[in-house]
Amino acid sequence: xxxxxxxxxxxxxxxxxxxxxxxxxxxxxxxxxxxxxxxxxxxxxxxxxxxxxxxxxxxxxxxxxxxxxxxxxxxxxxxxxxxxxxxxxxxxxxxxxxxxxxxxxxxxxxxxxxxxxxxxxxxxx
Numbered sequence: 353x354x355x356x357x358x359x360x361x362x363x364x365x366x367x368x369x370x371x372x373x374x375x376x377x378x379x380x381x382x383x384x385x386x387x388x389x390x391x392x393x394x395x396x397x398x399x400x401x402x403x404x405x406x407x408x409x410x411x412x413x414x415x416x417x418x419x420x421x422x423x424x425x426x427x428x429x430x431x432x433x434x435x436x437x438x439x440x441x442x443x444x445x446x447x448x449x450x451x452x453x454x455x456x457x458x459x460x461x462x463x464x465x466x467x468x469x470x471x472x473x474x475x476x477x
Contacts, residue, residue, distance in 0.1 A: 370436035371407070382444045382462045386436070389456035396453075398460060400446040405460070407436045 374385040386407060388396065396409035410433045440446070444462035451460045 370434040373407075373436065373438060375438070375441075377442065377464070380464055382440065382442055382464060384438065384460040386458040386460065387456065388453070388458050391456075393453040393458070396458065398451055398458075400440070400449070403440045405438045405440055407434075407438075407458075407460075409434055 372387045376383050391409055391411050399406040443465040445465055449462040
């Protein structure tokens with residue numbers, strides 16, 4: 353299974369510094385579910401370059417911690433920028449993609465491209 357993941361993701365999920373991603377397909381779409389708890393959607397950028405999905409963003413520093421009246425004992429969800437690059441494994445219509453943020457999860461959905469038979473006319477010279 354890890355060899356399949358290495359082909360889809362540039363970083364293994366166990367060692368990547370970016371958000372965790374689930375990837376699945378339905379009959380009509382390819383779906384990415386990205387864990388982004390505590391991150392405002394306005395601070396996230398989603399781009400597609402050829403067959404790569406690029407997700408970038410930043411977590412805002414909590415105002416309480418910035419003012420100095422809070423002392424963290426453990427901070428695993430640090431305020432740092434992130435970038436995740438994922439290979440899109442099947443043919444999809446990236447222009448018709450959409451993203452929805454709900455309960456700390458960004459769901460990015462691309463419709464699959466259905467195979468079309470294209471006939472080419474042959475001209476006689």
